[in-house]
Amino acid sequence: MPHCLYLKHLxxxxxxxxxxxxxxxxxxxxVYSSKKGYPLVHPCTKCGHLSRNKVAMDCTQED
Structure with missing residues (x-):
């Protein structure tokens, strides 16, 4: 099962x-954050907004 790290800017x-x-x-x-662990950095491919998002461990989500 493939795992995708893309998000939708919602x-x-x-x-x-x-x-x-x-x-x-x-x-x-x-990146490493002492308070949040290892968040992923995501820029929006449409508007350029930059965000950091926590990684959920041991989590399976449907497409």
């Missing part, structure tokens, strides 16, 4: 799903 505030962009967020690197 939120303005985490969880609100109010962003009209809806572009793909491409994973470009992983």
């Amino acid at each position: 939120d303005i505030v985490p969880g609100d799903r109010a962003n009209p962009c809806k572009g793909l967020m491409k994973p470009i690197t992983i």
Whole structure:
């Protein structure tokens, strides 16, 4: 089963799903944060917004 690290640019505030962009967020690197572990850095391929997103461990999600 393939694993994809791309996201869809949905939120303005985490969880609100109010962003009209809806572009793909491409994973470009992983960084270390003493508080959040190893978040992935994703820039939006449509609008350029940059975000850091925590990695869920031992998690399987449907496409």
